[in-house]
Amino acid sequence: MPNKQNILIIGAGLCGSLLALRLGQRGFNVNVYEMRPDLRKTDISAGRSINLAFSDRGNKAMKLVGIEKQVEALCIPMNGRMIHDKEGNTFLSNYSGRDHEYINSISRGGLNALLLDEAEKHENVTIHFNKKCKSVDFENTTALFEDYITKDKFIEDADCIIATDGAGSALRKSYYLERKFLFSFSQNYLTHGYKELSILPTKTGDYKTYKNALHIWPRGDFMVIALPNLDGSFTVTLFLSYNQGEYNFNNLTTPEIVTEFFQKEFPDALALMPNLVEDFFENPTAPLGTVKCSPWHYKGNTLLMGDSAHAIVPFYGQGMNASFEDVVEFDAVLDKFEGNWDTVFSEYEKTRKKDTDAIADLAIDNFHEMRDHVGQAIFQEKRKIEQALEKEFPNEYSSKYSLVTFNEHIGYREAMLRGRAQDKAILNMLADKIITVDSDLKVILDKVKKETEAILEDDKIAGLK
């Protein structure tokens, strides 16, 4: 009986289309309503595909639905961060001391199209495009939609509604505005915004700089990053304050000053971007926000999932991976409690929320790490030691980055607590000269392990964490 139930999904982005595929595989009748047109039928201008970081937690979900091979074909491995200093010197810092641990650059559109194709292979899954959700009646499990073309409004009902409609979720808005229960909610913006730019391929279609890295130009208060695309281009992102500092989004108002800024701060990037000024003034400046909320569900009627429940800033490369992992966690809860939506939704939130709260906080930590810490001596020494530990003792040590990115069997919260304690242990032992980069690695490993445990224990006794 439960497998014949009707599920309405709001939003056919990455999370919604994966969820539709998985619930289709489980035999539910699934209807997905998406506000945008079908991205498989609209033109995306060449060299402008937007990419994302894809790693082990995301891949765990691809394995669950059996499409990991097709996804691999869309991936460009990035083995580490390539740091660019102001003089144009570069320095490659691997993401892990273990060679098989790397992240990938993947096209958002390409992956989304694959998921839509796979979902639609199930005859019990239907995807409706150009249908914008205006509000959700969570008492009666119905949603109000507007057709983008005809502007007609219509109401759909279902046995349950799952909103995967992103940071601006219509369901979350209904939870907030209706005030029918105590809804904890936060939206927090960084002082910085971002703008997407591009490094186009050479005339022969080659990459203008090293392909297999996530490039970073860290400059303390701001930074530029670049991720490769399959067509030879890179998608470049400038992260910059709206109104602080000598150069900021509010005062970068003319081609001259934009060029001056890049000439002064990112000369080697500028050399690869003859199209800088055009990109800069064509593309929007967007804010960087974190959204948290609770409860995610209302009884067994409605549920928030993906960015609608937990939008995060992009600095850990985990946004999509976290949303994909949501589907894996939800699927595991369904295995236990399928047949009772109220229990499924509340168990899912109970097991999952601590982890999405953690990745939100980790992503903000990494904002500071990427634009600032990566350029500081003590953080570079820490990184060097951690890579050596991971190489020498592959089964005994994983850095915070590895715990978060490559240890998909560990939840984000556990990765955060252990990772932060390790960082604190290494940084303090370096500062106190208890260890140096030249110390014996086995000695370092033992000291780091012992000090990490002591830090975790001290916090526990003090009633912290």
Place this chain on the structure above:
Amino acid sequence: MPNKQNILIIGAGLCGSLLALRLGQRGFNVNVYEMRPDLRKTDISAGRSINLAFSDRGNKAMKLVGIEKQVEALCIPMNGRMIHDKEGNTFLSNYSGRDHEYINSISRGGLNALLLDEAEKHENVTIHFNKKCKSVDFENTTALFEDYITKDKFIEDADCIIATDGAGSALRKSYYLERKFLFSFSQNYLTHGYKELSILPTKTGDYKTYKNALHIWPRGDFMVIALPNLDGSFTVTLFLSYNQGEYNFNNLTTPEIVTEFFQKEFPDALALMPNLVEDFFENPTAPLGTVKCSPWHYKGNTLLMGDSAHAIVPFYGQGMNASFEDVVEFDAVLDKFEGNWDTVFSEYEKTRKKDTDAIADLAIDNFHEMRDHVGQAIFQEKRKIEQALEKEFPNEYSSKYSLVTFNEHIGYREAMLRGRAQDKAILNMLADKIITVDSDLKVILDKVKKETEAILEDDKIAGLK
């Protein structure tokens, strides 16, 4: 010229009436609009006056406006917490080892009436009652009001508008809904709500239990507290989960079960409360929420102050004190920058917000401390040591509670960081048997100081805090 400017204040509660008084003293033309009737002219039923904790930060503001003597007459000193266990045994834990450090119970209505009286002595201050603010046009510095009696709507303008309209602020709502700038905002509810009850005076008008303490009945997941009133009564508050545990607000639905709950958990309190069932079903259950937001101001036009900018849970007894300290801080910024509202508002937020964020977090810490930690052996040992240190070395040691409550020259954030580090130092040294309650006090003092500095330094090196 600036002193002739028109200032519109929304809300004549504790913060708004103090602000009106101070700005009146500074010579501004002040108009205050309050949604409720004049509390000096409405009946408050006997024995039901609601009280609040009043301490040094609040008193600093009373000194600023020169009414500390009148306020003292409204105060009942509470020297410590009187803990009541399940068997009815009591144990008095002083708030400080220094005799002159205590907090006070004060009537909200009595203090508010005094502030209104004092404000109205200034002919440049006018208070308008029964006028509810519906929204604020922060671009044009106007506010829309509705008269509670006639239902007429009218618009008022001013040189600037300051909203002291509490946790449900109309200005904050306008900031959020208008989406004209990036507004970071959070509302977070605890899983617990609260309900006010009362212990009435004896027939001869005496107190039924010890007058000069804040009484606590800690029970782990829930608790009851009581604060004295001048008329011999106590205002009692039950803090309890909405839906978890054997007894909760959702299942306390009959006189029998309410009485059973109190008989089992709070027998000595029940003996003092023959009116329990009547109070319980007459009084509402209210939520416990924390509100944070930023920015607090829009240009030099509008500003949030007090609970409208930072509503906190009541567990540190600092809500009113924090709002009063807002006025002191604002006054200090006015001394420096009066004449430029934009600068005044942004400097005020810059200096103040870190501290109101800290007291919000401290208040949630204390939720756990009051209902749970006060009953645990290691926390009781810590408390014993701290009181001995404060008594023996009055100029060299202050506990976290003292730093927050009695050290009004230190900001909340500094008090939080130092206080948490001290707690961690003492708890861990107790757990590791480096100190015991019987150790020499001078030795303990030195070890606590050294360990506290080490903890603060370790956090700093790790880039935390």
